[in-house]
Amino acid sequence: MLPQAFLNRMESMLGNEYPAFLESYDKDKYQALRLNSIKGDTAQMKEKVPFSLQPVAWAKDGFYYEKDDTPGKHPLHEAGVYYIQEPSAMAPVSYLMEDYDVVQKEAADCQERILDLCAAPGGKSTQIAARMHEMYTSGKWKEQGLLICNEIHPARAKILSENVERMGIANAMVTNESPQRLAEVFEDYFTRILVDAPCSGEGMFRKNEAACEEWSPENVSLCAERQDGILDCAASMLAPGGRIVYSTCTFAPAENEGSMTRFLLRHPEFRIVEVKKADGMSAGVPEWAYFREKMGQVLPEIAQTIRLWPQHLNGEGHYLAVLEKEGTLRQGYCRNGEEKGIPAKDLKVPGKGIVEFLDFAKDTLDPQTLAGLEKNGTYVKFGDQLYLAPKGMPSVKGLKVLRPGLHLGTVKKNRMEPSHALALALKKEQVRYTADLASDGEVIRGYLNGGTFSYEGEKGWYLIMADGFSSGWGKLAGGIMKNHYPKGLRKMW
Numbered sequence: 001m002l003p004q005a006f007l008n009r010m011e012s013m014l015g016n017e018y019p020a021f022l023e024s025y026d027k028d029k030y031q032a033l034r035l036n037s038i039k040g041d042t043a044q045m046k047e048k049v050p051f052s053l054q055p056v057a058w059a060k061d062g063f064y065y066e067k068d069d070t071p072g073k074h075p076l077h078e079a080g081v082y083y084i085q086e087p088s089a090m091a092p093v094s095y096l097m098e099d100y101d102v103v104q105k106e107a108a109d110c111q112e113r114i115l116d117l118c119a120a121p122g123g124k125s126t127q128i129a130a131r132m133h134e135m136y137t138s139g140k141w142k143e144q145g146l147l148i149c150n151e152i153h154p155a156r157a158k159i160l161s162e163n164v165e166r167m168g169i170a171n172a173m174v175t176n177e178s179p180q181r182l183a184e185v186f187e188d189y190f191t192r193i194l195v196d197a198p199c200s201g202e203g204m205f206r207k208n209e210a211a212c213e214e215w216s217p218e219n220v221s222l223c224a225e226r227q228d229g230i231l232d233c234a235a236s237m238l239a240p241g242g243r244i245v246y247s248t249c250t251f252a253p254a255e256n257e258g259s260m261t262r263f264l265l266r267h268p269e270f271r272i273v274e275v276k277k278a279d280g281m282s283a284g285v286p287e288w289a290y291f292r293e294k295m296g297q298v299l300p301e302i303a304q305t306i307r308l309w310p311q312h313l314n315g316e317g318h319y320l321a322v323l324e325k326e327g328t329l330r331q332g333y334c335r336n337g338e339e340k341g342i343p344a345k346d347l348k349v350p351g352k353g354i355v356e357f358l359d360f361a362k363d364t365l366d367p368q369t370l371a372g373l374e375k376n377g378t379y380v381k382f383g384d385q386l387y388l389a390p391k392g393m394p395s396v397k398g399l400k401v402l403r404p405g406l407h408l409g410t411v412k413k414n415r416m417e418p419s420h421a422l423a424l425a426l427k428k429e430q431v432r433y434t435a436d437l438a439s440d441g442e443v444i445r446g447y448l449n450g451g452t453f454s455y456e457g458e459k460g461w462y463l464i465m466a467d468g469f470s471s472g473w474g475k476l477a478g479g480i481m482k483n484h485y486p487k488g489l490r491k492m493w
C-alpha cells in the first residue's frame, strides 16, 4: 500500500499528470542487465547470452530482458558476463563517463581518478569500470585510471567487493569508510565522483516493498540532510575542473531539486551542466526545491537536471544532476601519498615478495599477460595476500580497505594459490591452459557447485571457461579437474 502522505504530495506535484503516474504502478516492471565489456566484445556477448535483449536508450550495453527469463541463475552471470541492474539506474554513469571537454583535454595526460562514494552493491561501480576499460583499450586514455568504490556499511561493502571481483575489474580499490573520513584523506583529488545518494527510495516502491514500508515525511527530511553532508564531502574531494554526478531513486523534491539548490547556494564554485536528455527523460523543476516551504531562492539552472518518470519511460523513478567544479584539472592531492608497494629489497625474498607469484605466472600465464599486469600496477602485500594495486594508487594507510586492487592470490609455503579475482580478470588467450565448457551444460553447473570433473591434458592450473568466459580455477592432475571455485560462492542450481 502506497503511503497516503506520499500520494497526496505526488498529486500536488504532478497535477494533470497524476493519473498517468498512478497507472504506471499497474504496468509490468522492467528488468534489465548490462553486458560487461571488460569480459569481451559486447556485440558477441549479446549473441551468446540465451535471452532476448532490447536496448536501454540511455545506457551503452544496457538491455531489457523478458520477464520470464532468470539471468541471475545462469553460469554466465557467475562469469561476470553481465550485471542485473534497474534500467533507470544505468543513466547516471552514462553522464559521469561522457567525454566532456574539460576532462578530455586535461586528463589525456593526467590519470583519471574516479570515486563512487556510495557504491554498494556495485551496479554503478561496475558500469564505471567497464567504461574506463573501454576508454583505455580504445586508446582514448593513456592510462587505465584508478577507481575507488566506497561503501559505508560493512556488510554491503563486502557484497560490493564480491561484485567488483565477479566483473573482472583490475583497477579498483574497495573501501569501507564514511564520506567524512575519505574527505580527510583526499583533497581536490578525483577527476570524477558519483554520489548515488542514500535516499527515501520512492522511485523504487514498485520493486522494493521495504522502501515503501519505511517511508515517512520525516525520513525524507533526514535523507535530504544526510545528502547535504555527503555532497559537501564530495565537493572537497573533487579536483578543480572535475565532474560530480548526483543521483537518487526518489521523487521527493527535497532530495532532488532541493539537494541541488542547497548545494549550489553553499558551493558557488560549482555549476549545473546542461546535458542531452534521452527520449522520455524530463527536466527537473526549479520551484520544487521549496516544495513544502514554498519560499527560497529559485535557481533556473535546476531545469537542466533530469527526472526519470515511470509514466514517461521504461524504468523506475530516478533523478540525476551533472555538476562541474570551476578550474582546470591537475594532479590531485592525497594526504596519504602514493602506494609504494613491496620494498625493492624484499621483492625477491621468498615469503616476503613475489617469487611464488612469478613461479605461478611462469607455469600458468602467457608472458605478455604478466608484463601487461605489471605495467599497470604495483605489488602490495597484506599478510599472505598478494595484490596488484593500480598504478598511481594512494596509500591505504589508516583506511578500511577490503580490496586494494586486483587480488592475485595467497602465498603458501613455496607456492602460490591463485585468487578467484585473478581468474575472473583473465581471458582465454592470457593463460596456458583452459577447460572450455558449454554454459548450458551440466559440467559447468557441477563445477560452480564445487564438483570435480574428468578432463584430459597436462598437469597444472586451468582457467575454467563457460562459453569462452573465465569462471574460476581448476587444477588438473591424473585426468581429474580439482575444483578451486570459492566455497562461499558455490551454488545449488
Ligand SMILES: C[S@@+](CC[C@H](N)C(=O)[O-])C[C@H]1O[C@@H](n2cnc3c(N)ncnc32)[C@H](O)[C@@H]1O
Residues within 6 Å of the ligand: 089, 117, 118, 119, 120, 121, 122, 123, 124, 125, 151, 152, 153, 156, 178, 179, 196, 197, 198, 199, 226, 230
Ligand atoms: C542508492 S544506494 C547505492 C547503490 C549503488 N550506487 C549501486 O548502483 O549499486 C546508496 C548507498 O549509500 C549508503 N549509505 C548510507 N548512508 C550513508 C552515508 N551516511 N554516507 C554514505 N553512504 C551512505 C547505503 O548503504 C547504500 O549502499
